[in-house]
Amino acid sequence: xxxxxxxxxxxxxxxxxxxxxxxxxxxxxxxxxxxxxxxxxxxxxxxxxxxxxxxxxxxxxxxxxxxxxxxxxxxxxxxxxxxxxxxxxxxxxxxxxxxxxxxxxxxxxxxxxxxxxxxxxxxxxxxxxxxxxxxxxxxxxxxxxxxxxxxxxxxxxxxxxxxxxxxxxxxxxxxxxxxxxxxxxxxxxxxxxxxxxxxxxxxxxxxxxxxxxxxxxxxxxxxxxxxxxxxxxxxxxxxxxxxxxxxxxxxxxxxxxxxxxxxxxxxxxxxxxxxxxxxxxxxxxxxxxxxxxxxxxxxxxxxxxxxxxxxxxxxxxxxxxxxxxxxxxxxxxxxxxxxxxxxxxxxxxxxxxxxxxxxxxxxxxxxxxxxxxxxxxxxxxxxxxxxxxxxxxxxxxxxxxxxxxxxxxxxxxxxxxxxxxxxxxxxxxxxxxxxxxxxxxxxxxxxxxxxxxxxxxxxxxxxxxxxxxxxxxxxxxxxxxxxxxxxxxxxxxxxxxxxxxxxxxxxxxxxxxxxxxxxxxxxxxxxxxxxxxxxxxxxxxxxxxxxxxxxxxxxxxxxxxxxxxxxxxxxxxxxxxxxxxxxxxxxxxxxxxxxxxxx
Amino acid sequence: xxxxxxxxxxxxxxxxxxxxxxxxxxxxxxxxxxxxxxxxxxxxxxxxxxxxxxxxxxxxxxxxxxxxxxxxxxxxxxxxxxxxxxxxxxxxxxxxxxxxxxxxxxxxxxxxxxxxxxxxxxxxxxxxxxxxxxxxxxxxxxxxxxxxxxxxxxxxxxxxxxxxxxxxxxxxxxxxxxxxxxxxxxxxxxxxxxxxxxxxxxxxxxxxxxxxxxxxxxxxxxxxxxxxxxxxxxxxxxxxxxxxxxxxxxxxxxxxxxxxxxxxxxxxxxxxxxxxxxxxxxxxxxxxxxxxxxxxxxxxxxxxxxxx
Numbered sequence: 001x002x003x004x005x006x007x008x009x010x011x012x013x014x015x016x017x018x019x020x021x022x023x024x025x026x027x028x029x030x031x032x033x034x035x036x037x038x039x040x041x042x043x044x045x046x047x048x049x050x051x052x053x054x055x056x057x058x059x060x061x062x063x064x065x066x067x068x069x070x071x072x073x074x075x076x077x078x079x080x081x082x083x084x085x086x087x088x089x090x091x092x093x094x095x096x097x098x099x100x101x102x103x104x105x106x107x108x109x110x111x112x113x114x115x116x117x118x119x120x121x122x123x124x125x126x127x128x129x130x131x132x133x134x135x136x137x138x139x140x141x142x143x144x145x146x147x148x149x150x151x152x153x154x155x156x157x158x159x160x161x162x163x164x165x166x167x168x169x170x171x172x173x174x175x176x177x178x179x180x181x182x183x184x185x186x187x188x189x190x191x192x193x194x195x196x197x198x199x200x201x202x203x204x205x206x207x208x209x210x211x212x213x214x215x216x217x218x219x220x221x222x223x224x225x226x227x228x229x230x231x232x233x234x235x236x237x238x239x240x241x242x243x244x245x246x247x248x249x250x251x252x253x254x255x256x257x258x259x260x261x262x263x264x265x266x267x268x269x270x271x272x273x274x275x276x277x278x279x280x281x282x283x284x285x286x287x288x289x290x291x292x293x294x295x296x297x298x299x300x301x302x303x304x305x306x307x308x309x310x311x312x313x314x315x316x317x318x319x320x321x322x323x324x325x326x327x328x329x330x331x332x333x334x335x336x337x338x339x340x341x342x343x344x345x346x347x348x349x350x351x352x353x354x355x356x357x358x359x360x361x362x363x364x365x366x367x368x369x370x371x372x373x374x375x376x377x378x379x380x381x382x383x384x385x386x387x388x389x390x391x392x393x394x395x396x397x398x399x400x401x402x403x404x405x406x407x408x409x410x411x412x413x414x415x416x417x418x419x420x421x422x423x424x425x426x427x428x429x430x431x432x433x434x435x436x437x438x439x440x441x442x443x444x445x446x447x448x449x450x451x452x453x454x455x456x457x458x459x460x461x462x463x464x465x466x467x468x469x470x471x472x473x474x475x476x477x478x479x480x481x482x483x484x485x486x487x488x489x490x491x492x493x494x495x496x497x498x499x500x501x502x503x504x505x506x507x508x509x510x511x512x513x514x515x516x517x518x519x520x521x522x523x524x525x526x527x528x529x530x531x532x533x534x535x536x537x538x539x540x541x542x543x544x545x546x547x548x549x550x551x552x553x554x555x556x557x558x559x560x561x562x563x564x565x566x567x568x569x570x571x572x573x574x575x576x577x578x579x580x581x582x583x584x585x586x587x588x589x590x591x592x593x594x595x596x597x598x599x
Numbered sequence: 600x601x602x603x604x605x606x607x608x609x610x611x612x613x614x615x616x617x618x619x620x621x622x623x624x625x626x627x628x629x630x631x632x633x634x635x636x637x638x639x640x641x642x643x644x645x646x647x648x649x650x651x652x653x654x655x656x657x658x659x660x661x662x663x664x665x666x667x668x669x670x671x672x673x674x675x676x677x678x679x680x681x682x683x684x685x686x687x688x689x690x691x692x693x694x695x696x697x698x699x700x701x702x703x704x705x706x707x708x709x710x711x712x713x714x715x716x717x718x719x720x721x722x723x724x725x726x727x728x729x730x731x732x733x734x735x736x737x738x739x740x741x742x743x744x745x746x747x748x749x750x751x752x753x754x755x756x757x758x759x760x761x762x763x764x765x766x767x768x769x770x771x772x773x774x775x776x777x778x779x780x781x782x783x784x785x786x787x788x789x790x791x792x793x794x795x796x797x798x799x800x801x802x803x804x805x806x807x808x809x810x811x812x813x814x815x816x817x818x819x820x821x822x823x824x825x826x827x828x829x830x831x832x833x834x835x836x837x838x839x840x841x842x843x844x845x846x847x848x849x850x851x852x853x854x855x856x857x858x859x860x861x862x863x864x865x866x867x868x869x870x871x872x873x874x875x876x877x878x879x880x881x882x883x884x885x886x887x888x889x890x891x892x893x894x895x896x897x898x899x900x901x902x903x904x905x906x907x
Contacts, residue, residue: 326695326708333699341688403683408744411647411677412700413669 066156067164072171081172088126088176089183095122096183098520112190113250118520119187120201120257121245123180125516127173127209128241129508132233135169135216137497139284140229144402158284162277166217173209177202200259207266207273208244212237214273221280226497227399231391234504235357238383332418334409338426358384358438366441374445378471378545381439385479386511389431390503393486396423397588398496416589420487424581427483435475442468470548474566477573478541482507484577488584491591514540534563544569600625600752600783601646606655608641608807615641617807619655623785623800625751628778630798630815631787632894634902638807639787640680643756646785647677659752673701676745680756680787684729684737690716691725693740694747701748715743719773735766742773753777755786759793771797795894805902815894822897825850825862827890828870832857833883842880846873857885 075081099115142148151161184198215236219229244265248256255261327336361380368376400406409419446464486503493499514537521533537543544566601623608615616638623629633639644650646657648668657664660674684693694712703711716722719739724732732740738758745753758774759767771793777784778797788794794801795815802812811818820826832839840854843861848869852861863870870889877884 326705326712327699329699329705331699333696336699337685337688337696341685341692403685404679404681405683405685407644407647407649407677407679408682408697408741409700410649411672411675412697413672413702414700 065160065164065167067151067161068167069164071164071168075168075172084130085176085179088130089179091126092119092122092180092183095119095520096187112187112193115190116184116187116193116197116201117248117250117257119184120205121248122516123177123205124208124241124244124248127177127205127212128237129504130176131169131173131209131212132216132230132237133501133504134172135166135213136220136230136233137226138165138169138217139220140223140226141220141497143224144226152284158281162217162221162280162284165220166213166277169217170210170213173213174206177205177209194258196259197255197257200262201257203259203266204244204257204262207269211269211273212240214276218276218280221283227391227395227500230497230500230504231387232353232357234387235354238387239361332422334414334419334422335425338422339429354388354434355437358434362438362441366444369441369444369448372448374442374471375545375549377439377442377445378475379542381435381442381475382478382511382541382545384438385431385435385475385482386504386507388434389427389479389482390486390500390507392430393423393427393483394490394499394503395496396427396487397490398493398499402496410592416585416592420581420585420588423487424483427486428479431479431483432476435479439475442471467548470566471545473570474541474544474548477570477577478511480577481573484580484584488580491584491587511540511542515542518543531563534565535568538565538568539572541569541573600627601629601657601659601785603642603646603657604655606642606645606657607653608638608645608650609653614807616645616804619804619807619809621802621809621812623783625783626778626781627800628774628784628786628798630794630801631785631804632789632791632794632801632898633787633804637804637902639804640756641807642804643754643785643787647675647679647754648672673748674750674752676748676750676753678741678745678753678755678758680760682741684732684740686728686730688729689726690721690729690732690740693729694743697744698747703748711747715746718746718776719743720769735762735769738762738766738770739773742770746777751781751783753782753784753786755784757787757789759788759790767793791894791898801894803898803901810901819894819897822901825864826870828861828863829888829890830859830877831885831888832859833885836882838880839877839882842876842882848873 096115096119099111099118139148142151152158181202184201187193188195188198216229216233219233219236220226223229223232247253247265253261327333362377365377365380368374368380397406400409445468446461482503485506486499489499489503489506490496493502518533518537521528534543534547547562547565601621603619603621606619606621607617619638619642621642631639631642641650645652646659646664648664648671652665659671662670662674664671685696688696691712694715695708698708698711699705713722713725716725719742721736721739721743724736729737729740738761742755742758745755755774759770762770767790774784774786775797786794786798798815800813801815801818803810803818811822813821830839830843835856839859840852843849843852843854843859848863848865850862850864852859863873865873870887874884874887
């Protein structure tokens with residue numbers, strides 16, 4: 001007898017049989033006439049049949065991570081990874097080559113140790129620069145491109161996605177670390193370097209790579225924008241590097257790289273990595289809502305107390321209160337737009353985190369004001385500006401292109417000069433405001449300063465006022481330079497991520513490399529003219545900051561007067577900024593006149 | 600109103616558009632159709648002053664697209680195929696920004712914004728953040744943006760793409776309204792039945808070459824070459840079938856019980872002659888009908904799908 005299946009009835013209808021004939025009327029159950037009907041369990045449908053796998057296939061499927069495979073495929077197809085690897089090894093080889101003790105190899109154990117420590121610290125710095133670039137965009141980019149939905153709706157588990165992204169970031173970092181082994185092996189020929197110390201260094205470096213990669217991935221999981229993720233990652237990673245560098249300094253902790261010592265910070269870093277991994281996993285299991293991402297960020301900021309209230313001081317300096325009045329006539333509409341709206345487009349949570357982390361760090365650095373070493377506090381402000389200014393400027397044009405608003409803007413009557421001045425002023429204003437907020441305590445210098453460090457030269461109040469003005473001039477020039485560089489990179493790069501990485505790298509090379517080279521020269525080329533070394537580094541704001549207050553420099557045996565390089569730095573900064581902005585203006589004007597090719 | 604002469608765009612060795620000539624009169628609604636990658640967007644971006652041509656020239660409202668850029672920008676309202684909105688901006692602020700960017704005075708802007716919001720039916724969303732709007736609403740907002748400076752020419756690249764059926768109908772009604780206001784509209788779209796509904800002219804482009812352009816019916820007829828005619832008789836008539844089968848202007852006859860469908864090579868007068876002949880033979884003709892021109896069929900016929 002053929003089985004007759006029943007079609008579920010609509011509300012108030014008698015059930016019908018599958019061939020459409022009315023079925024027998026069903027009386028409602030007398031016991032519970034008004035009670036809500038219990039949901040009938042739905043019979044699960046048929047799933048595509050699973051293929052039977054052999055043992056080897058099943059094993060490979062279990063350990064294979066499709067996310068990792070895709071990431072590695074796309075990463076290794078481009079030659080960037082190989083170029084970066086070459087640069088990494090080349091820099092470290094140059095360091096070892098320059099620092100290699102040529103004479104009396106068998107007796108120069110102290111210099112060999114210095115070489116080893118500088119080698120370790122160099123790797124730490126390189127890792128802190130590279131790790132965020134690899135991991136901070138991992139998930140944020142998927143969210144921006146909306147490909148995260150494709151991943152989350154596939155049977156791939158969040159754990160697999162996270163692990164794939166994580167391994168892709170850190171495996172390359174591990175490769176970088178391991179590939180330096182031959183260089184360390186060469187250093188092991190020198191006396192005074194314990195093999196346990198070498199092992200300790202590598203344990204620490206691998207833990208640092210694992211932890212920094214995880215910090216980037218965590219930021220990438222919690223932020224919707226690559227820009228925010230990258231900036232916050234650097235903001236966390238760079239102070240951590242500074243702490244590790246301080247501990248590894250021979251005068252602070254001579255045996256820091258020994259296995260028995262380095263295992264402790266390594267353990268802490270790995271522990272933090274596990275905690276972050278769990279937090280990311282938890283977040284990844286919750287749905288992402290890309291449409292209301294801005295609103296979501298606002299919600300998070302409200303929940304965590306990080307609220308940006310437009311009509312309250314000092315928030316209204318950052319984002320002016322909303323007004324019902326139309327924009328004023330005769331002004332620059334793009335600047336007004338940037339001022340009123342773009343600040344929120346960057347994410348208030350991102351801005352608040354920047355402010356709060358930086359203010360916390362500034363409290364630590366305040367100590368240097370009391371130690372009469374105000375220039376170290378100014379150094380911190382320069383580092384802070386190096387983090388925030390590129391973050392704001394490097395997406396100025398790329399974001400308009402990626403968001404699809406560039407065409408709308410270019411078909412209006414706004415001129416290239418209006419667009420560029422608006423972008424320049426709004427980015428400078430933001431960076432200056434944030435740097436000012438963090439560095440407001442520099443005013444204490446006027447009260448507590450009195451003697452400059454090392455030299456014992458007296459500073460009167462008026463002199464302190466003059467020095468403060470010079471510090472502000474250097475900071476202003478630095479921010480202008482970074483913003484101009486960011487705008488330039490934003491014009492020539494295709495994506496915000498490319499532009500940000502290029503801007504950060506350029507800023508680091510121009511400002512940081514001269515100082516690192518200076519440290520090397522001081523350590524390994526004793527007897528060099530201090531003034532010559534200082535002038536060789538005049539493009540770095542750190543050198544400029546250190547040349548403001550008069551102090552004596554050099555070893556106690558050969559005390560020399562310092563070179564006053566800050567006017568040269570200011571002149572350099574303003575000139576290069578002018579050139580960069582001029583080029584940006586010319587390119588943008590040409591671009592507008594000739595039409596830009598569709599990406 | 601829009602005149603293109605010899606427009607060519609090359610990217611290295613790839614020719615995106617090849618020697619395109621086009622004329623669109625004032626008040627025309629011109630539908631620009633073609634497969635993906637045919638060169639529609641390239642042409643539209645050239646007209647919107649966003650692209651420098653390799654060769655050729657165009658004039659909008661009498662102004663040269665390459666030389667009088669500001670005048671052209673004032674004359675057109677441009678809606679790109681993909682566009683975004685600024686985060687953290689309210690709907691009225693978005694329109695106010697673009698109105699300011701077009702140099703409209705503050706005293707007029709408030710009323711103007713209210714008017715265009717009313718036209719695109721977004722008045723209730725005036726104070727909503729633009730990034731919180733649905734796709735359909737964002738499309739309408741972008742259309743409002745193109746109207747804010749009251750341009751005589753509208754250039755709309757795929758305005759209905761990604762919209763649900765209701766939003767598409769609303770968009771169509773809106774475009775009808777704009778047509779009534781006397782705007783000249785150049786619109787590209789993939790939804791062919793809708794285009795044939797309200798476009799006065801169309802242009803079909805493939806691989807950068809304009810294959811056909813002109814009034815919709817003329818274009819379709821020129822592509823189809825033959826008319827498709829259906830004759831229905833009151834009763835079955837042997838003579839009718841014989842007459843049609845041997846008629847020199849009839850092709851591809853398919854005869855049913857009382858219905859005869861065939862392709863006819865000839866003009867209106869030839870159709871009248873055929874009708875007289877049928878009556879002379881006592882064929883009980885109930886009706887004689889020419890099949891409506893179908894844009895989709897014509898499009899499929901003329902394009903080979905080489906670039907899709």
